[in-house]
Amino acid sequence: MRGLADGTVTALAILATVLVITPLVAIFGYLVYKGASSLNLAFFTQIPKPVGEVGGGMANAILGSGILLGMASALGVPVGIGGGIFLAEFGRGTKLANAIRFTADVLNGVPSIVMGLAAYSLIVVPQNHFSAFSGGVALGIMMIPTVCRTTEEMLLMVPHAVREAALGLGVPNWRSVLSITVKTASPGIITGCMLAFARVAGETAPLIFTALGNSFWSISPNEPIAALPLQIWVYALSPYDDWHRLAWAGALVLIILIVAAVSLVRFVASRGILKGAS
Amino acid sequence: MGVGIEVLNLNAWYGTNHTLQDINLNIPANHATALIGPSGCGKSTFVRCLNRMHETNPIARVTGTVRIGELDIYEDAKPVEIRRRVGMVFQRPNPFPTMSIYDNVAAGLKLNGYSNRRALDEIVEKSLKNSALWDEVKDDLKKKSGASLSGGQQQRLCIARALAVDPEVLLMDEPASALDPVSTSKIEDLIFQLKSQYTIVIVTHNMQQAARVAEKTGFFLNGRMVEFDSTHKIFTNPSDKRTEDYITGRFG
Numbered sequence: 001m002r003g004l005a006d007g008t009v010t011a012l013a014i015l016a017t018v019l020v021i022t023p024l025v026a027i028f029g030y031l032v033y034k035g036a037s038s039l040n041l042a043f044f045t046q047i048p049k050p051v052g053e054v055g056g057g058m059a060n061a062i063l064g065s066g067i068l069l070g071m072a073s074a075l076g077v078p079v080g081i082g083g084g085i086f087l088a089e090f091g092r093g094t095k096l097a098n099a100i101r102f103t104a105d106v107l108n109g110v111p112s113i114v115m116g117l118a119a120y121s122l123i124v125v126p127q128n129h130f131s132a133f134s135g136g137v138a139l140g141i142m143m144i145p146t147v148c149r150t151t152e153e154m155l156l157m158v159p160h161a162v163r164e165a166a167l168g169l170g171v172p173n174w175r176s177v178l179s180i181t182v183k184t185a186s187p188g189i190i191t192g193c194m195l196a197f198a199r200v201a202g203e204t205a206p207l208i209f210t211a212l213g214n215s216f217w218s219i220s221p222n223e224p225i226a227a228l229p230l231q232i233w234v235y236a237l238s239p240y241d242d243w244h245r246l247a248w249a250g251a252l253v254l255i256i257l258i259v260a261a262v263s264l265v266r267f268v269a270s271r272g273i274l275k276g277a278s
Numbered sequence: 279m280g281v282g283i284e285v286l287n288l289n290a291w292y293g294t295n296h297t298l299q300d301i302n303l304n305i306p307a308n309h310a311t312a313l314i315g316p317s318g319c320g321k322s323t324f325v326r327c328l329n330r331m332h333e334t335n336p337i338a339r340v341t342g343t344v345r346i347g348e349l350d351i352y353e354d355a356k357p358v359e360i361r362r363r364v365g366m367v368f369q370r371p372n373p374f375p376t377m378s379i380y381d382n383v384a385a386g387l388k389l390n391g392y393s394n395r396r397a398l399d400e401i402v403e404k405s406l407k408n409s410a411l412w413d414e415v416k417d418d419l420k421k422k423s424g425a426s427l428s429g430g431q432q433q434r435l436c437i438a439r440a441l442a443v444d445p446e447v448l449l450m451d452e453p454a455s456a457l458d459p460v461s462t463s464k465i466e467d468l469i470f471q472l473k474s475q476y477t478i479v480i481v482t483h484n485m486q487q488a489a490r491v492a493e494k495t496g497f498f499l500n501g502r503m504v505e506f507d508s509t510h511k512i513f514t515n516p517s518d519k520r521t522e523d524y525i526t527g528r529f530g
Contacts, residue, residue: 184374
């Protein structure tokens with residue numbers, strides 16, 4: 001009887017795992033099938049060709065996505081981590097902390113297109129032009145709630161004994177929080193940042209009214225800028241087979257770049273951690 | 279060198295719970311003093327009042343006077359200054375999990391802004407030698423994390439970490455209760471050596487341990503100190519009936 005129960009639960013767990021992994025593998029497999037054939041050097045080095053000309057690439061969109069995500073992270077990561085530290089360490093139990101936590105949860109549920117509209121009305125309209133900056137801000141704000149709440153939860157998981165050890169050495173509280181608690185929780189905090197990063201990396205909606213897209217090279221924060229998701233969206237909706245193929249390739253590249261960026265950060269972060277550390 | 283501790287009318291609360299009531303006590307310098315008593319009797323709260331760790335809990339409160347040497351710790355100094363003079367070793371070994379062995383020992387100095395590398399190297403070596411851990415870890419100081427050591431080694435690492443900031447008093451809250459017998463006896467040997475340089479206060483559940491390491495012993499019961507005397511007197515001829523009942527195993 002016990003063996004039967006054990007076997008059933010194990011089988012259900014395996015089934016659930018398969019169900020989780022299948023869509024991921026299927027999507028990736030389909031992207032490779034549809035997109036890999038259009039991947040060539042030109043895709044990574046050239047900008048889009050005008051309609052009717054064969055070839056061209058998404059180099060400007062890859063660079064543009066990098067710039068947008070850089071700006072988004074520069075805004076979302078420090079603000080999110082700072083907010084998380086406040087929630088877990090300094091503001092615990094205060095009304096302000098409860099208000100921030102509630103706001104972060106609501107912000108997390110706001111549809112991304114609304115975030116784009118907000119950035120449009122707050123930045124694009126007053127400046128009177130679309131810009132990379134406004135797109136970066138829209139994505140950055142979307143990162144804040146995830147980073148903030150993950151940071152809070154990871155900090156709360158740091159054992160009380162570790163905090164006491166630091167206080168017992170005569171280390172001031174703020175120093176103990178920054179150098180001991182945050183450091184101990186850093187693997188989890190980094191994971192939270194990566195989750196937020198990967199999520200906004202594929203966002204299209206907040207960029208439609210902000211970054212707008214651009215068929216040419218542009219690295220200026222004050223100009224409209226190209227982004228991979230936008231480019232994929234435009235190409236996928238177009239009536240041209242050539243553009244459809246490029247859209248598939250773009251989607252494949254987007255996923256590969258996200259995985260590469262996340263792996264790189266994890267690798268760099270893990271080098272700082274010693275043998276035997278949990 | 280160690281300094282004596284003088285405690286006058288110490289009272290402590292957790293919320294509405296009056297955990298320590300009118301404690302008066304003189305702890306001699308450069309000796310080991312053991313505090314015994316059943317669980318929940320207030321002995322841990324008492325040592326946590328000696329370095330102002332008690333008040334890190336938001337619902338905790340303290341009244342009374344504690345003098346460490348000449349310093350009235352509740353009147354004349356900030357908590358962080360006192361905790362540098364009064365080191366603490368906790369019940370469960372609590373090394374900083376992300377730090378190397380070296381950084382664990384150096385943590386108290388580094389986090390307080392001390393950065394002279396050569397001096398740090400010397401202090402780390404001296405502290406690890408003082409805690410009888412040096413020979414076991416000297417080849418892996420910066421390679422291994424403090425958390426990779428065994429439980430007994432971790433506790434000696436925590437002692438080294440406490441010694442590195444050069445305290446005058448060392449508080450130990452059941453330092454061996456989570457350890458195996460071999461590690462326990464190493465910690466006890468260590469206490470024996472350390473008391474020539476530091477004033478040691480050790481909370482213990484283990485009466486044999488109190489008898490082995492301490493010259494003075496205090497017996498706590500229900501938040502009060504029932505008896506404080508030489509360890510020999512407490513264990514052979516206690517003045518109070520309740521002490522005798524506890525020592526002979528009639529309760530607790």
